Amino acid sequence: MAAADTTAGRLLVAATPIGDPDDASTRLRRWLGDADVVAAEDTRRLRRLTGALGVEVRGRVVAHHEHNETGGSGGGAEALLDEVRAGRTVLVVTDAGMPTVSDPGFRVVAAAVDADLPVTVLPGPSAVLAALAVSGLPTDRFAFDGFLPRRRGERARALAALVAEPRTVVLFEAPHRLAEMLAHAAEVLGDDRAAAVCRELTKTYEEVRRGSLAELAAWAGGATVLGEVTVVLAGASPSATAEPADLVGEVAEREAAGLRLKDAVAEVAALRGVRKNALYDAVLAARRT
Numbered sequence: 001m002a003a004a005d006t007t008a009g010r011l012l013v014a015a016t017p018i019g020d021p022d023d024a025s026t027r028l029r030r031w032l033g034d035a036d037v038v039a040a041e042d043t044r045r046l047r048r049l050t051g052a053l054g055v056e057v058r059g060r061v062v063a064h065h066e067h068n069e070t071g072g073s074g075g076g077a078e079a080l081l082d083e084v085r086a087g088r089t090v091l092v093v094t095d096a097g098m099p100t101v102s103d104p105g106f107r108v109v110a111a112a113v114d115a116d117l118p119v120t121v122l123p124g125p126s127a128v129l130a131a132l133a134v135s136g137l138p139t140d141r142f143a144f145d146g147f148l149p150r151r152r153g154e155r156a157r158a159l160a161a162l163v164a165e166p167r168t169v170v171l172f173e174a175p176h177r178l179a180e181m182l183a184h185a186a187e188v189l190g191d192d193r194a195a196a197v198c199r200e201l202t203k204t205y206e207e208v209r210r211g212s213l214a215e216l217a218a219w220a221g222g223a224t225v226l227g228e229v230t231v232v233l234a235g236a237s238p239s240a241t242a243e244p245a246d247l248v249g250e251v252a253e254r255e256a257a258g259l260r261l262k263d264a265v266a267e268v269a270a271l272r273g274v275r276k277n278a279l280y281d282a283v284l285a286a287r288r289t
Contacts, residue, residue, distance in 0.1 A: 167235045
């Protein structure tokens with residue numbers, strides 16, 4: 001038998017629907033009405049959600065977002081914890097999905113844990129798990145990497161770290177950057193790496209595209225992509241990890257293009273997921289033969 005909820009002094013972290021309001025849990029509906037304080041990423045979206053659910057928020061509503069979550073007043077973490085210390089129930093929600101997952105909430109939860117204050121989760125919708133479930137890709141082991149960096153150089157390094165990653169990887173991406181990101185991923189991870197693009201999950205225009213990175217990049221480059229986007233990448237096959245000796249030619253090509261040996265080795269090592277020292281030794285060994 002599940003433990004009964006109480007209303008004394010605790011922080012509740014609650015998942016909200018990522019699209020369809022009917023996905024709201026019974027516990028979310030209850031605590032939206034019963035919590036003493038509701039800390040919302042966007043108070044206007046909270047009003048739309050409660051209107052769709054037919055729930056009346058009787059507690060105090062405060063904004064809790066990336067610009068004020070570290071603050072000590074209003075909807076900041078310390079102010080919310082002061083409410084918990086005073087014996088009140090504080091409900092933290094974001095615009096969609098689970099707080100703390102690429103959304104505000106982590107800092108207040110971490111601060112509550114440090115202060116030894118009660119924290120409870122109200123499970124529910126998650127774009128990460130929803131996309132993983134419909135992707136058709138392996139789900140036994142997976143990783144979530146959030147948003148890749150916007151700058152090409154930083155994104156290249158982030159993608160290079162996934163070259164030999166055996167787990168399925170879930171990413172978020174802005175619709176206007178999707179085509180560029182997929183093309184870059186195909187360049188670094190290989191045209192034939194399997195992937196899925198999940199758009200507007202649980203909403204009216206839900207769409208899931210599956211295929212190779214090359215195929216998906218071509219589609220995104222010729223389409224107008226709108227809405228919330230989650231990308232799922234297949235993990236690397238065991239054969240995807242190259243041997244350093246097989247990469248000597250790639251280092252030589254970069255040297256011929258003007259890079260110093262040290263820089264050429266570092267770039268290839270990062271791209272192919274091998275150790276720099278091992279690759280450097282392989283280059284020197286090849287030159288001695």
